[in-house]
Amino acid sequence: MAIALTVGVLVAGGVFMMLRRGMVRVVIGFMFLNHGVNLIILAAGGADRRGEALGGSPDPATTADPLPQAFVLTAIVISFAVTIYLLVLAVTGDADDDTDLELTGREMETPTFIEDAGGSTALPADELGPRAVRRTGSHSSRRRRPPGGRP
């Protein structure tokens, strides 16, 4: 019962994260989903036998099924590699869903205490041709060099 509920919580949380904006959120949602699915696979081996499959001649009556464990082990490592790849996609290329604010005119989910600190009052994005501003911004930032690098 506890496993089933844990799986439900992880899957629901993962799916909710994946359906919101921002690549990092999607990636974290993907990780939660991985956790949930891995738990399902382990549960498929049966949660009533929990002995470690180690040492000479383990007792089949009390030892956990080793086959799902092997599956999950490889699954973890593969999903790790995919997670890294997804993370790389979040920070390569042009400004996109993760960085691009003006595209939709939405505000950041800024914690209120920082808003109070000032500086983040977002003006209506379409007021001054946000697209143009963004383009100029990202281009100039690409040409930018670290200050010490100039000979």
Add this chain to the structure above:
Amino acid sequence: MSLLVILALAVLLVPAAGVLGRRAGRNAGWPLAVGLLALAGGLVAVWDDRADPGGVVQQVPWMPTLGISLGLRLDGLGLLFGLLVLVIGAVVVAWSSRYLGSGGHASFYTLMTFFAAAMLALVLADDLVVLFVAWELTTLCSFLLIARSGPEGRDPAIRTFLVTAAGGLCLLTAVAVMWAATGTTRLSAVLADDVWDASPGLAAVVAVLVALAAFTKSAQFPFHAWLPDAMVAITPVSAYLHAAAMVKAGIYLMLRFTEALHAVPVWNVLLVSVGLLTALMGAVLALQRHDLKELLAYSTVSQLGFLTATIGIGTEYAAVGAAVHVAAHALFKSALFMAVGVIDHQAGTRDIRALSGLARTMPATAGIMVLAAASMAGLPPLLGFVSKEAMFKAMAHSPAPDAAVWLVGTVAVLAAACTFAYSVRMLTVLPGRAPADAPREAAAAFLAPVAVVALAGPALGLAGSVAEPLLGAASTAVAGSGAEPDLGLWHGWSPELFMSLAVFGLGGALVLARRPVDRVLGRRSFPVTGVAVVEAFRRGSIALGEQVGRPTRSDVPRRHLMPPVVSLVALAAVGLLTVEVPGLYGDPSTVTDWVLLVLVLIGVALALRARSRVGLLTIAGDVGFAVALWFYALGATDVALTQLLVEVLTVVVIVLLLNRLPSTFHRTGEVRGWVAAAVAVLVGAGAAAATWLLTDRRALSPAGRYFLEEGEEQTGGTNVVNTILVDFRALDTLGELTVLGVAGIAIVVAIESRGLLPKRPSPITEPDASPIRSPRDNMVVLRVTARTLGPVIVALSLFFLLRGHNAPGGGFISALIGAAGIALVYLTAPDDRVSRMRLPYTRFIGAGVVVAVVVGLLGLLEGSFLRPLHVDVLGIHVTTALVFDVGVYLAVVGVIVAAISRLGVDEKEPLPLRHAGSASSVLHSGPPATTTTSKPHSRETAPVGTVHDEQDRTRPPLPERPDPFRGAGPAAGEGH
């Protein structure tokens, strides 16, 4: 010499043709012609040496588990078509050596010999699979040969391919049906099976499928459009395609299946009706054309119609008629195409209206054309007359009702009369006065190959008995020995003679009434052309594909993620309602489980509320640790260890990219949030229900029991999970390793090609004097730790690697530990630009995969890929599974190092110059973990961000820069 050797030599001729075509240019045609003729000689030799009068059979095992063998069989039909393929091929390539221009012709000769080899394989195939493969190869060859004729060849090539490949799919279906029905793929056995008599329905299905395949290949109505369309190809290609290769494949297929299908009514009706319609239509269209080559193309369509109709009659004598006409058509059509090619080459045009007086200026070519065209018109004493008589005889003696026989005879006579008329029309270029810039006669070497095939017409017409054994063997192979070909010119006053006389009369009238005929035909006879229909199909299918794919053409991840998730919910709902669930084996939940559930619940709830990326990352790490504890609680020690290490390394990687992203997330819209929440709750409930209802309801699985009981005995290892990974299911692990390697390479490629986003200004805005500004000083603790722990961690990882077979550890875990050590060293650098790691990560990945594969190949010594070998070295038991684990280790470390070293620094950024007291030049030493300020998004949102402002703001914090913590006013006003 055996059939296999001949086929192998034909295949070997293909690369030889490539080399020759590059070295010798167009002259490569001569040696290739000699080679093809030698192969034809080989075929005859094999035939003469046969022990069984029926033919020669050779079987070579190919896919024994499926019962498929490389079966070859040479019977009379195969011999006839094989000789046509090789001899006409030889003539055409010999002729090409003068037709082509100077320069390299490697691709042309390669494709022509490949075509010949594919056709040879087709006619020798005694296995359905081999037959189908060869069939598809001929489609491919014709596509390539048409496509290489330049930009205007592109669309015709694609249309040809689409039409003939559609026929290929029909043949594939037919092959599958026949294989399923007869249980064998051996062609001769399939054809002789009694299933054709036993189940008429099946026979009808196969008959329609085979007929459709043959119709597309042999350009029968309504698939005829591709053949004239393909006229853009150079003339040698057309000559070969029309005379012996591509279109004859369809005729061969129909003749081959006559043995099984000749009594199936659908087969007879379909072939005779479509064949005669095509014959008449093609002949009329040919009469309409002024381009000699186009005229010949429609003539081929018409002649193939005659053949199809004759085959469809299905009697013994019909097989004779078809066999004779196949040979006759191959000879006169190749001669005509090459003669037209000669005229085109010398005169620069193929238009009947622009040419005249060729009899005077090019007498030899004119003589060849007369011979070949007379054979096509069916005039005695040429082979064309004999073959047309044979076909008429088959039609006149068909077992069909009288009315049908009369109808068939009438249509055939009409079509043949049109054939007579357009054959004569071709010759109108010969008489008349030669223009001033008259073309000169071609060289003897250019004309010799054409003359050979053109003279074969009268020679075989007069001395038909020479060809009787070959054609008799062919017709016997098709329809049994009931009919012997009688190739004499005079058969008495028989119906076929009257038909021929009618043809000459009607044809003569058509020739004499040329002007009125032209007036009638000059109007467009069909409102739609076949090419337009094919083109419309092609465009339609592309447009349809666009419509089908439209929903997925979006950059928004939600669009791609939502459909599978929703269908999963639907699946779960169906499952809940329909699946009968067995009783619970016992609820095994313990107190620990409930504690862990609460931990996960808290983690997930916090993650959903997190607004900043750092916060989310921290909480996600906590959830990962809780899940690792879950694994441990379930007795999966290795899995728990792996999860723990992966969690650590994921955090390291995310930390590296946080300073390229805004610190907080976008606000999600209300509606969207609610939809997402609803879907998420449904999926979560479905997953929980499925887990609850489908697990814990049975005892230990048999596989699990086997691994637990036999693991140590079979592998010598006591860590059962690891023995599964490297011994029992090593192939899975090898696949996984490869996936990892690909992910690593993909990471490097993605960063290399797309570039990293620029770094954001550090939100840490401490004054210069603050001790926090100096990363070097800040790193002291970590650096000392790393210096001490580094070697220990490496040693630890090796220890885990070595003991993995017997205790928790193994390739994955040890590699993750090692990578964690490397990550620690990386994090202790004062500046990520100076800590650029020089480890050759791509080589690590490659070496890992190579080591694993080589170990797998060593296993072949023991009989199976990836079987571990056990060796005792100096009394220590060593297994190659350990070496395999080393491969795993290398690949995993490679991937992680690739990510760390490529993400940490944009390699295009130059190294900073080291000023004295360069504290201020070192800024982005880590994530904005301690103080989160509004700085990053003030850059994003301030609309007045001009270029200068941007640069100013992204420079390192300069002394005069206003600090948001000192007062809200200046920060808010910045940039205005």
